[in-house]
Amino acid sequence: MAQLKNYLKFFPLQLFFLHFKKNQALMLVWLVLFGIITQNVALSFGIPYLFLSPEYLNEVSNLSYFILGFGIGGFFMAFHLYSYLILGPSFPFIATLARPFYKFCINNSFIPLLFLIFLIKNIYQLEYYEDLKSLNNIHFYVLSLVAGVVAFLVIAMLYFRLTNKNSDKFTSQKENLAKSIFIRPFTYMKLGASIKYRPVYYMKSLFVIKQTRTVEHYDKEMFEKVLKQNQFNATLFELIVVFSFIGLGLFQGNDVLLIPAATSIMLLFTLFIMIFSIIYSWLRKWTLAIIVVLAVLLNYLSYHTEYWSLKSYAYGLDYQSNVPYNLNSLIDIQYNDSLLAADLATHIEILKNWKRKAAKSQGLRKPKLIIINVSGGGLRAALWTFNVMQKLNEAFEGKFMKSTHLITGASGGMLGASYFRELYYQADSLGINLNDSTYFDQMGDDLLNSLSFTLVTNDLFLRRGDHDFQGKSYEADRGLIFEKDFNDNTESILNQPLGYYVTPEQKSDIPLVILSPTIVNDGRRLIIGAQPYGFLNGTNFESKDVGPENIELIKLFKDNSPYDLSFLTALRMNATFPYVLPMVNLPTSPEIAAMDAGIRDNYGIKTSLRYIKALQDWISKNTSGIILLEIRDINKDYSLMSHNNISIKDRLLKPVGNFYGNYLHAQEYNASELFEFAEQSNLAIDKISFLLRKNPEDKISLSWHLTEIEKVKINKAFENQTNQKELVKLIHLLR
Known part of the structure; x- marks a missing residue:
């Protein structure tokens, strides 16, 4: 003993x-x-x-x-x-x-x-x-x-x-x-x-x-x-x-x-x-007491002083003056019949340009209209989306993008789609081979190392450095580092202001891109695109006193140089995963902030169906139908999870845990319901889905960093039996 x-x-x-x-x-x-x-x-x-x-x-x-x-x-x-x-x-x-x-x-x-x-x-x-x-x-x-x-x-x-x-x-x-x-x-x-x-x-x-x-x-x-x-x-x-x-x-x-x-x-x-x-x-x-006091003091300073506010900026926007942000001003901006008519006219002209090119490509008088919806999911979604679009371009011998009219979605998926769109646009002038595997490798390069390094050494303690874009200067943070890394990985091909895309989109040289980050303050969606989209709030503005769900950036900030907004910043706003990337503060009064589009619509289906509904008359008369092409990082999961007994721990944690755990499931239900309503219209709508993973057990990180084995899995996923069946179905629809 x-x-x-x-x-x-x-x-x-x-x-x-x-x-x-x-x-x-x-x-x-x-x-x-x-x-x-x-x-x-x-x-x-x-x-x-x-x-x-x-x-x-x-x-x-x-x-x-x-x-x-x-x-x-x-x-x-x-x-x-x-x-x-x-x-x-x-x-x-x-x-x-x-x-x-x-x-x-x-x-x-x-x-x-x-x-x-x-x-x-x-x-x-x-x-x-x-x-x-x-x-x-x-x-x-x-x-x-x-x-x-x-x-x-x-x-x-x-x-x-x-x-x-x-x-x-x-x-x-x-x-x-x-x-x-x-x-x-x-x-x-x-x-x-x-x-x-x-x-x-x-x-x-x-x-x-x-x-x-x-x-x-x-x-x-x-x-x-x-x-x-x-x-x-x-x-x-x-x-x-x-x-x-x-x-x-x-x-x-x-x-x-x-x-x-x-x-x-x-x-x-x-x-x-x-x-x-x-x-x-x-x-x-x-x-402990001093740390609590310091935390309270820091919180006070962050609200009442400019230096400690730790804002993240939308590079290119003018912050010299603030735009009123209230229900009346939003109604005046978005519920405007004359602007609505002009917006619809703009898109009908774009659709006419699209039809001429798509009809020639498909060999049909009434071509199929393709709308691409991409899911969020960090770098895995970005690389998967790019991979699918690259493989489709190869399968259709370079004609696939001529049939594509609109691309929308969330987070990483839009990074991959936007990169491929830009490569497609500049392919002839730069001599780009769109099927070159080099671009796949570049898309998969790390976006996390310098981001996390900057968070630790710069953002948490002492911010330094400025960033100049379109003649304006902004305080730098990890959001800028993310943009610079993505810009370097993609050889600066996307380092453009939003206005750069106005003409090529109008000519239908490239598909439209709609980004829709969420406004944190009230849950509305901030619609970012080179074209006006007033019809995404519907085409009948009577009795809509609750205010618009969708706020267009180019209309809200019409006096703040909206077309100077960096397209890289717009992509970042659309992919702002909580805490990893900073919320983007916008020049409004009171101030609003924007973050990930996946909070409201992780698959872009809401935006796509609103677009279709607003222009359904033209689409019905001038196309042979619509193909909604989904590029998803995981299959829909409607599995039933149940437990015979509920413990005290479950009673404490499940009310909150189930809310967050079923968040994406709720989006799936909403998207399915919206699609059912769309199918009841007089439009012929077909859905094609390319899936990266059949079930959550297929391990690929939700991160801005992928291992080599994860990149190999993404590259091979298009060849699996499920995706090849979808490819055959797509080829049949476009035949």
Whole structure:
């Protein structure tokens, strides 16, 4: 029994259990990280792949793993520093050891080592079984990862070796230390009247266990001075690291510094832990209260001051004056009969131009009118949409786009569709081969690494830099970085103002594109397009006192240079996934903000059917029918989920969880209902659906980053039996 008690007084074991007693918040962070690397947390968003297969400069390499390891080493050190500040006073024997902080870290390394072991195990599994890498490659990846971890820890330990002292070294410096103005902020940190934790054994190194010495004969004041001095050095180190990381934001335009996204995630955790440690070392029991006060103050400043408002801008729009945004002004703008007649006339002329080209392409007097609806879903939807359009162009020998009149939808799908549309438009002038696989590869390039890096080093702390577009200057943020990355990946082909598309759309040289981000303030849709779309609110404006559902950007901001709006910004607004990308603030009074179109219509069906209804008379007389072509990242799911018993946890979580969990299902029901109404009209409507995944278990990340194996899955999906049947059906309809 006595021996068992001695084992229970093993220093690493005491620290491990003490973390769960005093560091619950930090243990929750560890729990999340363990869940991520074991692919049990955030798998659908692809977060585990960022850790298991990191990319640097668009490739998985030894260097990318080293950088990830360096970031993980920084988090490990933040964990040790925070633990030392919180738990150090409970273990006075540390002050008697040579290199006390180093010894503390060794004994506090059980959780970090366990994390590293789990990470390495899962790297082997992913890279070998999914990315099909050789064992030799994986060995070097793991060695690079470990080298990165060790590199940061060695740098930190060298610092503490030069600065920290134990009790033996204080005897000759007693007076100087007591008078040091730098140590005075820590003078209230006491060991306490009673020492609760007295370990019997500790780890002198990773492979050596020693028995602790008794400390009763040591001067308590000396212990406190050792602790204060070590804590001061720890705080100084944390300040250096924090400002160094934030300083990296000054070089956000340098590709070399755009570290892997997983490193940015670890960096974010590291920064918060270190900042909390710094505050705690000074304020101790007041820490939580001060943090709450700072949060309230920051919230107040964000509302009442320009600098702290952290706005994201629609590049190209004029922000010099604000447009009234209220029910009366919206009714005046959108419910205007004369503008409605002009809008319809504009689109009838566009349809006439479309008919001439489509009839020649299809060899029919009354051609089929194709409307493409694309789903949201991050980079997977973007790449899948582009892949399908590229394969259809090849299958129809370059004639498919001549039959396509309108493209609409949400999020990533519209990025892929817009990229293909632009390549199609410039194919002749630039000598582009639309079937070239190079464009597929470019579309799949990473959009997350620099985005997450900018979020951590720039947006959260100190914003810097401006962006000029169409003669106007704006504050830069991660939204701009997203646009720049997408622009670079697509060789600047989409870096155009909205007005650039007015003429080619009117001539029907390219299909119409309608974007519809959601206005966060009231749930209405902001319609963005190069043409006017007043008829999307219907063609009968009588008794519509509730106001319009759809607000046209070019009409709302007619005096704010709407045609100067960057098309890249418009695509970003349409794809603003919450928190990952910032909501875009618009120049209205009161101010409104826009974000992802998928909040209201993740498949574009609402926009398409409203367009058809408004122009159904012309379409009925001049076409042989409509083909609604869906490019979806997943099949419709109407499965019935039920449980025999409902637990207390279910009663607490299901009301909220079911609301969000069934959100896309509700959109599916609404879309099906709308389509049923459309089928009851006198129009012949056929639906073609190309599906990336048949069920949710087919793992492809909802993210702005894809692994190589995920790209291969997307590239091959068009060849599956379901999609080939849909292709045959489409060919038959256009024959």
